[in-house]
Amino acid sequence: MEKVLVLLLVSLLAVAYAAPGPRGLIINLEDGEICLNSMQCKSRCCQHDTILGIARCTHKAMENSECSPKTLYGIYYRCPCERGLTCEGDRSIIGAITNTNYGICLDSRRSKQ
Amino acid sequence: MLILWTIPLFLLGAAQGKEVCYDNLGCFSDAEPWAGTAIRPLKLLPWSPEKINTRFLLYTNENPTAFQTLQLSDPSTIEASNFQVARKTRFIIHGFIDKGEENWVVDMCKNMFQVEEVNCICVDWKRGSQTTYTQAANNVRVVGAQVAQMIDILVRNFNYSASKVHLIGHSLGAHVAGEAGSRTPGLGRITGLDPVEANFEGTPEEVRLDPSDADFVDVIHTDAAPLIPFLGFGTNQMVGHFDFFPNGGQYMPGCKKNALSQIVDIDGIWSGTRDFVACNHLRSYKYYLESILNPDGFAAYPCASYRDFESNKCFPCPDQGCPQMGHYADKFANNTSVEPQKFFLNTGEAKNFARWRYRVSLTFSGRTVTGQVKVSLFGSNGNTRQCDIFRGIIKPGATHSNEFDAKLDVGTIEKVKFLWNNHVVNPSFPKVGAAKITVQKGEERTEHNFCSEETVREDILLTLLPCKTSDTM
Numbered sequence: 379m380e381k382v383l384v385l386l387l388v389s390l391l392a393v394a395y396a397a398p399g400p401r402g403l404i405i406n407l408e409d410g411e412i413c414l415n416s417m418q419c420k421s422r423c424c425q426h427d428t429i430l431g432i433a434r435c436t437h438k439a440m441e442n443s444e445c446s447p448k449t450l451y452g453i454y455y456r457c458p459c460e461r462g463l464t465c466e467g468d469r470s471i472i473g474a475i476t477n478t479n480y481g482i483c484l485d486s487r488r489s490k491q
Numbered sequence: 492m493l494i495l496w497t498i499p500l501f502l503l504g505a506a507q508g509k510e511v512c513y514d515n516l517g518c519f520s521d522a523e524p525w526a527g528t529a530i531r532p533l534k535l536l537p538w539s540p541e542k543i544n545t546r547f548l549l550y551t552n553e554n555p556t557a558f559q560t561l562q563l564s565d566p567s568t569i570e571a572s573n574f575q576v577a578r579k580t581r582f583i584i585h586g587f588i589d590k591g592e593e594n595w596v597v598d599m600c601k602n603m604f605q606v607e608e609v610n611c612i613c614v615d616w617k618r619g620s621q622t623t624y625t626q627a628a629n630n631v632r633v634v635g636a637q638v639a640q641m642i643d644i645l646v647r648n649f650n651y652s653a654s655k656v657h658l659i660g661h662s663l664g665a666h667v668a669g670e671a672g673s674r675t676p677g678l679g680r681i682t683g684l685d686p687v688e689a690n691f692e693g694t695p696e697e698v699r700l701d702p703s704d705a706d707f708v709d710v711i712h713t714d715a716a717p718l719i720p721f722l723g724f725g726t727n728q729m730v731g732h733f734d735f736f737p738n739g740g741q742y743m744p745g746c747k748k749n750a751l752s753q754i755v756d757i758d759g760i761w762s763g764t765r766d767f768v769a770c771n772h773l774r775s776y777k778y779y780l781e782s783i784l785n786p787d788g789f790a791a792y793p794c795a796s797y798r799d800f801e802s803n804k805c806f807p808c809p810d811q812g813c814p815q816m817g818h819y820a821d822k823f824a825n826n827t828s829v830e831p832q833k834f835f836l837n838t839g840e841a842k843n844f845a846r847w848r849y850r851v852s853l854t855f856s857g858r859t860v861t862g863q864v865k866v867s868l869f870g871s872n873g874n875t876r877q878c879d880i881f882r883g884i885i886k887p888g889a890t891h892s893n894e895f896d897a898k899l900d901v902g903t904i905e906k907v908k909f910l911w912n913n914h915v916v917n918p919s920f921p922k923v924g925a926a927k928i929t930v931q932k933g934e935e936r937t938e939h940n941f942c943s944e945e946t947v948r949e950d951i952l953l954t955l956l957p958c959k960t961s962d963t964m
Contacts, residue, residue: 403749409840410745411752432755440876441867441908460877461865462910462952485908485952 407435415452423457439465445483449474459483511536515563516636524695525629531690531698533625537633543619545637548591549574550600550611558613563640566648573610579655580610580645582638582671586662586687587627591615594762595776599659602783603818614638620663628690631663635670642675654679654706661776662687662724665700665710669730672704673697680821683710685725685775688718692726700730702831707824709733711778711816712740714771724772729831733823735816737778737789737838739797745840746770757841781844782817787900788845789816790934791834800835803894806850808934837896846896848933851880853909854890857923857946861885862913868930869908870901877910885911885923904930907941909953922946928955 405418412434413424419435426433439445439457445465446456455477459465467481508527512518521527521534537543548558551573559572574580583599585591591613600611619630638658645651657680660668665683672678673696683700691699702708710731716723723741738744746753746766753770756763765773782789790813794805814823816836838844851866861884865877878895909925924946930939941955 403751407752408748411748412755434752437876441869441874461912461950462877462908485954487947487952487954 409435409437411435413453416454417452421457424453425457426453426455439463439483441483441485443483445481446477447479447481449477451477453477456480462486508534509536511539513540513633513636515640516540516633519632524698525632528694530693531628535625535629537629537631538619538626540633540637543616543630543633545619545634546591546615547641548613548615550597550604550613551575551578552604552608555601555604556597561612561641563637563644566644569644569649574649575608575610576649576651578608578610579657580612580651581657581659582612582614582641582668584614584634584638584658584660584664584667585616585620586660586664587620587624589620589661589664590617595773595780598780599776599783602780606783606818612641614664614667616667624689627663628666628687631666632670635667636674638667638671639674642671642678653677656680657682658705659779660684660686660700662772666691666698669700669704672700672708678705680707680709680824681705681731682779682817682820683708683731684779685711685713685715685772686730687724688715688726688728689724692728702730702732707732707821709735709816709820711735711737711775713737713743713775713778714741714769716741716771724769725775729833731831733814733820733832733834735791735820735834735836736797737774737791737816737836739801739835741771743771743774744838746774777842778838778844779817781842782815782819785845786819787815787934788847789836789838790814790848791816791836792848792933793832794835795833797835803850803892805835806848806894806933807931807936813934839896839898843898846898847900848894848896850892850894850931850933851878851907852890852892852929852931853880853925854888854927855885855923856887856926856944858921859884859886860911860913860917860921860923861915862911862923862949864891864925865910865912866928867908867910868897868901868904869906870904872902873899875899875901877908900932904939904941906957907955909943909947909955910950911947912949917949920948922948924953925955927958 407419416422416424421437423436424433425436438460444456445459446454447465448458463483464486465481466484469479473479508522510518510520519537521536526534547561549561550558553573562568583596596613603609616634620627658668659682661684665686668681672681686700708731714723714725715727753767754763792805794800814820864881866880867877868875875897880893881891907928911923928941940958942958943955947953
């Protein structure tokens with residue numbers, strides 16, 4: 379009981395302190411903040427693990443890691459690639475509908491190497 | 492006559508103050524410096540050991556999930572337990588409002604069992620810590636005395652060496668460790684995880700954690716901003732042989748999320764609520780937890796200030812090397828000097844906090860444009876993300892240098908990729924390249940050179956391979 383009260387008190391203090399400069403809930407979200415669409419995120423990727431799971435802003439996929447091509451959905455299981463990279467992988471209509479056309483981020487110029 | 496005689500007696504009583512004594516632990520008074528000072532104004536006496544009900548919960552490699560309870564009053568409980576005299580012993584001491592069976596405390600033991608054979612004792616003083624703050628701060632003295640008593644029993648009854656004892660305390664627990672250390676001659680090591688500021692910062696050494704409390708005292712500061720008005724719970728005062736200030740020691744990356752995102756935590760609502768209240772403060776034990784399994788991921792650079800560190804003035808490591816923040820800090824214990832030492836490093840925003848620091852220096856070629864430049868490293872262990880190196884006017888022939896913290900140790904660097912972009916339309920499709928990129932890892936003196944004669948358009952990656960020998964000379 380005391381524990382809850384003390385925690386509540388400290389929470390109230392923290393909220394009171396947070397009030398003067400509230401953090402955004404909608405746009406310019408940092409990595410780790412909850413989002414509904416990738417446009418809200420500074421990183422431009424809103425990612426969740428399951429269709430019902432909570433989505434968070436996440437950095438884009440780096441070279442040699444798993445990715446999704448950019449879609450209209452605005453929310454991803456795997457993030458799109460960083461600049462200069464292409465998400466290479468099999469694509470299907472079902473994959474496009476379910477947003478599960480995964481691939482690997484590869485250098486767009488790799489054929490020149 | 493009667494009145495005159497009473498005055499001195501009254502003064503004597505006032506000066507003397509109150510005192511309580513407990514068997515085996517000694518006496519505790521509410522005189523200065525424990526109370527009645529600017530830092531500790533309230534006159535409170537610590538609770539009795541029975542009221543605090545400190546428990547010593549032993550985990551070992553043989554019983555990693557089910558603890559055995561050790562009793563101060565009955566040394567045979569130690570004899571009957573899995574305690575091994577040949578092993579090191581690490582006590583983990585929680586802080587205000589916390590408890591000995593909290594996940595992070597038990598996780599500390601589990602991580603240790605993955606890297607060593609050790610006696611891991613969680614000190615559970617939850618009854619003494621889940622009360623008003625000032626009372627808990629005073630109860631620290633009794634809990635500290637009890638920890639010292641436990642160590643004394645090990646030394647006397649089991650011929651154990653105090654130099655093999657390591658106390659790890661978070662928040663108020665750090666000052667419990669300090670109290671225990673000051674009562675235990677020859678104690679090996681104390682790690683303070685963000686020692687709490689209120690009632691302790693600026694007090695004499697006997698009250699708080701300080702370097703004389705053990706042969707080696709290392710401290711991690713993660714919430715060192717002033718309590719008023721920033722609600723920084725941890726102390727900014729240097730209280731160890733080594734004081735580590737990750738990310739500057741005041742604000743931890745990933746702790747500035749909006750309230751909703753903070754509370755709805757990946758690890759659950761309880762963990763999220765704790766983080767919402769004291770995210771910076773709790774990071775200290777999270778870093779320590781991860782440092783156990785990452786022996787080289789928390790290299791810390793000696794530096795005068797975080798500003799200097801961020802200005803890239805403290806790179807690379809000095810000749811004697813960089814200590815690792817956390818579990819392996821004691822590998823540098825022989826480097827303690829008379830002066831306390833400050834160390835700085837950067838960490839990640841979320842789990843997998845370990846980072847490896849690299850410096851990248853590049854010389855531009857091609858056209859003059861305004862834009863930003865990113866570099867990624869490719870090595871035997873993998874590759875990094877694209878890291879921002881430069882922003883501004885890119886001039887051919889100009890050389891720019893910057894440092895960044897990679898998520899992994901890439902190992903032997905095999906190639907470097909360069910990319911530039913800006914946010915304007917470039918109708919003439921300008922091409923920019925990096926004639927040379929030099930890479931240096933923080934813990935090494937060796938510089939690795941990569942060259943290319945190519946130039947690329949915006950958002951196209953340029954690959955640089957090791958320079959030919961003639962270029963290097």
